Amino acid sequence: MNAERIIHRYKELLAEASAEADRLNALYSEYMVCRKGCSDCCTDISLLPLEWYVLKTDVEAAIPDHHPESADSERCSLLKNDSCCIYKSRPLICRTHGLPLLYLIEEFDLEGHRTGMDEPDWQISWCDLNFTTVTEETMEYLFDPEDVLNMEEWNTRLKELNQDFLECEEGAPFRKQKRISIADISRNRQDPQSPRD
Numbered sequence: 617m618n619a620e621r622i623i624h625r626y627k628e629l630l631a632e633a634s635a636e637a638d639r640l641n642a643l644y645s646e647y648m649v650c651r652k653g654c655s656d657c658c659t660d661i662s663l664l665p666l667e668w669y670v671l672k673t674d675v676e677a678a679i680p681d682h683h684p685e686s687a688d689s690e691r692c693s694l695l696k697n698d699s700c701c702i703y704k705s706r707p708l709i710c711r712t713h714g715l716p717l718l719y720l721i722e723e724f725d726l727e728g729h730r731t732g733m734d735e736p737d738w739q740i741s742w743c744d745l746n747f748t749t750v751t752e753e754t755m756e757y758l759f760d761p762e763d764v765l766n767m768e769e770w771n772t773r774l775k776e777l778n779q780d781f782l783e784c785e786e787g788a789p790f791r792k793q794k795r796i797s798i799a800d801i802s803r804n805r806q807d808p809q810s811p812r813d
């Protein structure tokens with residue numbers, strides 16, 4: 617698959633995730649207080665090379681004079697006045713902000729072998745600002761397994777596309793990198809040698 621096709625499929629994945637997030641936002645509307653100006657989730661997150669490459673391309677096209685409020689802060693460098701300045705292009709994790717998320721909990725030893733559980737251990741996390749009354753004891757009554765974002769499934773699809781990207785020419789410079797900070801988009805403008813290995 618060439619890079620253009622991979623990026624197209626990645627954008628389809630983002631659109632699909634947004635549609636599912638919209639469905640859950642409507643389902644949990646009585647709990648959701650997410651709004652423009654609440655940026656608590658917008659920390660300096662790191663992305664897979666494919667996500668980073670597409671976001672950087674979109675930032676350069678949409679906001680060529682982008683200057684972060686601070687590229688060295690713990691806040692996302694794409695925040696401006698508590699709003700995302702690249703909202704339509706935001707990566708997968710940003711589309712899940714505020715919703716109940718299902719994760720597979722895995723533990724590994726120092727050599728990278730899975731340890732502990734014979735059966736997979738799943739955990740639901742949720743935003744305390746939205747679901748203010750939900751506790752570990754009560755969450756199973758509110759969150760039906762069909763009505764949470766299964767991050768294992770979304771991340772698996774994302775990782776597969778990222779692997780395809782690393783195998784094509786555009787992805788070659790990123791082959792030694794597992795994840796790259798969003799802040800490196802800004803640093804890369806000041807120093808085109810970054811992000812570094």
Ligand code: SF4
Nearest residue numbers: 658692694695700710
């Ligand atoms: S890319 Fe946008 S939505 Fe995602 S963390 Fe940064 S400011 Fe927030």
